[in-house]
Amino acid sequence: MENIVIIGDGVAGTNAAAELRKRGFEGTIRLVGEEAALPYQRPPLSKAWLRETNRPQATPLRSISFYADNRIDLMRARKVVKIDRRKRELLFSDGGTTQYDTLILATGASPRRLDLPGADLQGIHYLRDLGDAAALRQALTNPDCRDVSIIGAGVIGLEVASAAVDLGKSVTIVEAAARPMARVASPATTNFVTQKLQEAGVIFLFNKKVERIGADRQRVSSVILGDRTRIKTDLVMAGIGASPNVDLAIAAGLECDGGICVDADMRTSEPDIFAIGDCARGGTIFAHGQPRIETVHNATIQAQMAAAAICGKERPAPVPPRFWSDLKDMRVQTVGISTGYDLVQRDVSKLPSSLEVHLISGDRLVAAEMVNLPNRQSALAKAISPRAFTADQER
Ligand SMILES: Cc1cc2nc3c(=O)[nH]c(=O)nc-3n(C[C@H](O)[C@H](O)[C@H](O)COP(=O)(O)OP(=O)(O)OC[C@H]3O[C@@H](n4cnc5c(N)ncnc54)[C@H](O)[C@@H]3O)c2cc1C
Structure with a gap:
């Protein structure tokens, strides 16, 4: 039975564990996180959290029972300091070790x-x-x-x-x-x-x-x-800005270039090591140059892609990147990646507090941006077409 270790228990790592079980993986899953808290959502920390008058609580990504129910060994407050690829072994800062057959790096990013x-x-x-x-x-x-x-x-x-x-x-x-x-x-x-x-x-x-x-x-x-x-x-x-946490990957000899380089299955330059979320660069066919994307949606999608590849299942159909932010009384959303367009269409028929912008290249919609139009993101996602290349070809 295979043994998978995931380094990083943020939204990418936690979802990877869930997606592996969803796809029928029966082996051991160890989810390792440096922080002591139950894995939590970061977006509220810069929004509602700062405005709360009473001391706010973190919003957990999953309930505590989820980990036991899905046989996920959540190892909190444990920091991995070394990957030994030859022995397929991880070294923790407290001197402990653990073995892996397949490794997922979901180490996130750190503020510059x-x-x-x-x-x-x-x-x-x-x-x-x-x-x-x-x-x-x-x-x-x-x-x-x-x-x-x-x-x-x-x-x-x-x-x-x-x-x-x-x-x-x-x-x-x-x-x-x-x-x-x-x-x-x-x-x-x-x-x-x-x-x-x-x-x-x-x-x-x-x-x-x-x-x-x-x-x-x-x-x-x-x-x-x-x-x-x-x-x-x-x-x-x-x-x-934030820099990807790539020190472990670099020391282990994995290919890194502004993030841990991955293919369309989120596989790094080492076949049994995957990288997902903020630390990974690649894996999208919706932009030139394989940008590193720092969003919850990207971390969620990449977790699905890695889990599918590890379980030998079909690669999920590509979906354009999505993002949201809350600024004062504005819900700002994007879908697609806002680069490489040559025409901007601004929809002026909406209310003064809302906005819809289409970014077009030739006859293709490459991205759309909305303010206070929460129901438009999904509809526009269907209209966005990938660029004319695949991530595999780019590598
Ligand atoms: C304040 C804030 C607000 C945000 N708001 C939005 C938003 O509104 N919309 C949106 O789409 N995105 C938002 N984001 C971005 C989004 O939260 C990130 O893209 C997402 O959290 C990335 O998930 P991740 O799992 O890749 O990385 P992370 O969430 O950073 O998780 C990585 C985890 O790995 C752990 N780790 C790293 N190295 C080791 C190691 N060696 N050993 C053990 N553990 C390790 C870290 O401690 C960390 O907990 C926001 C981010 C922040 C910080």
């Missing part, structure tokens, strides 16, 4: 850290896990915290800004690019979102670089820009 003077001061926050969210919430709900600076206008930066203005803070976002969410959505959508957030009180400074963080008794007191602008601040949140 600021690398500038003042980066080690108190009052600088990042947001990835429950501990980060608890610290950020505590700081934001402190009445002495009035001015909040956010570095980076990516999705997490905008979500934290939305929560902070709701909590009555004065919020400034500094962004090096000319617009927010540039990796996620087209200018048609990001301009709409920017305007709504500005109306809610968020101040955006685009095309600006932070030079250093100023201090008052070891705590942040200002953000100083390259043009010498000084922004008074009580709290800094840096949302400057």
